[in-house]
Amino acid sequence: MTHEHEHEHEHDPRAIRTEALERLLVDQGLITSAAIDTIIERYETDVGPLNGARVVAKAWTDPEYRARLLADGTTAIAELGIGGPQGEKMVVVENTPAVHNVxxxxxCSCYPWPVLGLPPAxxxxxAYRSRVVREPRKVLSEFGLTLDDNTEVRVWDSSAEIRYLVLPERPASTTGADERTLAELVTRDAMIGVARIDA
Amino acid sequence: MDGIHDMGGSHDFPASLTERDEKVFHAEWEARAFVLSNTFTGAGCANVDQFRHAIERLDPEVYIGDGYFGRWLGSVELMITDANGQVAPGRYTEHRAARELVAPPLFAVDDIVKTKNYNPPGHTRLPGYVRNRTGRVELLHGGWVYPDTHAHHEGENPEHVYSVRFDGNELWGADAEPSASVTVDLFESYLELA
Known part of the structure; x- marks a missing residue:
């Protein structure tokens, strides 16, 4: 893992540098400190994997929505009122017993913010950025996901402005469950493709 | 540019991945640096390609040591330093990167294409591990602002973008894991018919 968490005391030079940048941008009239607080709260509470889970649960229960989602992810996701920065064009890729997408x-670390929030560490x-393209099966096994040798692994490297969401396999045991119950089962990691959903 | 940021396939970071739950931000400064960086680009002081390239220009030790949001902070600081301390909002007002193109795409789904052996000193979104490699066109994405010029004040020059799938053996040789591929989103300039 990186050294990102080693310097979190109050004298962290990055905290002091951030204060200086905040003073500069506030002085220039680009933002207020109160507005910063509001935006932070939105990312901590509103924008997150719950949006993606709603998309997945709807696709699991509505075959026509699933077809629209796989054909044009951006438009189908917008149907649920979800969109914004880092979601300008969305492609949804479907995991099946034959094909696993990750x-x-x-x-850098491009990630579909409107459906998943900000990326986990x-x-x-x-380690993830370098290894998952070279040895995806080994990396997935470290997440506890061992794929059958017959399952094809497709890694998607989001190197342009297109962002990807994995549509995980619906657990067989959830037959008859409603959309809201299903949404609660859908995890962030399954929508990135490093986990399956067990139920 | 070839640098620390271009990590695909590197052997420099062998650590195992351990899953864990966590907060969105680990410290208050991370959250504020995130919002301030978005404010800087959102106000049009710089475009996203300049922002990404400034991250790439950070010292490699800083790139690793300052972490994700530390890099964002360092990128904005570097761009302000480049401008002799001036902050000039309104220079870039269009944040969407998709563009309508008159020219039709050069390649079609299932075309076999080869990436160029292209190693520019400036910004590019052609990762090193897929240079000079042969793949198959999987998806067409329409026109997008070309980062390689947009990061350097050389215009938008939008191009068609393609998802191109590369077989694991093509990228990593005979020792590649079985039935694995990597699909990468590539600008038309990076590609030629194989």
């Missing part, structure tokens, strides 16, 4: 951004970690 998402990465090797060049491991997604931004050099």
């Amino acid at each position: 998402i990465v951004c090797t060049l 491991w997604y931004k970690d050099p």
Whole structure:
């Protein structure tokens, strides 16, 4: 893992540098400190994998929506009122017993914010970014997901502005469950493609 | 540019991945650096390609040591330093990167294409591990602003973008894991028919 968490005391130079940048941008009239607080709260509470889970649960229960989602992810996701920065064009890829999809951004850490929120630390970690394209089966096994040799692995490196969401397999045991119950089962990791959904 | 940021396939970071739940931000400064960086680009002081390229220009030790949001902070600081301390909003007002193109795409789904052996000193979104490699066109995405010029004040020059799938053996040789592929989103300039 990286050294991202080693310097979190109040004298962290990055905290002091951030204060200086905040003073500069506030002085220039680009933002207020109160507006910063509001935006932070939105990312901590409203924008997150719950949006993606709603998309997945709807696709599991509505075959026509699923077809629209796989044909044009951006438009189908917008039907649920979800969109915004880092979701300008969305492609949804479907996991099946034959094909397993997993998402990465090797060049920075591009991630579909409107459906998944901000990326977890491991997604931004050099180990994930470097290794998942070279040895996806080994990396997935470290997440506890061992794929059958016959299952094809497709890694998607989001190197342009297109962002990807994995449509996980619906657990067989959930037959008859309603959309809201299903949405509660859908995890962030399954929508990145490093986990399956067990139920 | 070839640098620390271009991590695909590197052996420098062998750590195992351990899953864990976590907060969106680990410290208050991370959250504020995130919002301030978005404010800087959102106000049009820089475009996203300049922002990404400034991250790439950070010292490699800083790139790793300062972490994800530390890099964002460092990128904005570097761009302000480049401008002699000036902050100039309104220079870039269009944040959407998709563009309508008159020219039809050069390639079609299932075309076999080869990436160029292209190693520019400036910004590019052609990862090193897929240069000079042969793949199959999987998806067409329409026109998008070309980062390689947009990061350097050389215009939008939008191009068609393609998802191109590369077989694991093509990328990593005979020792590649079985039935694995990597699909990468590539600008038309990076590609030629194989």
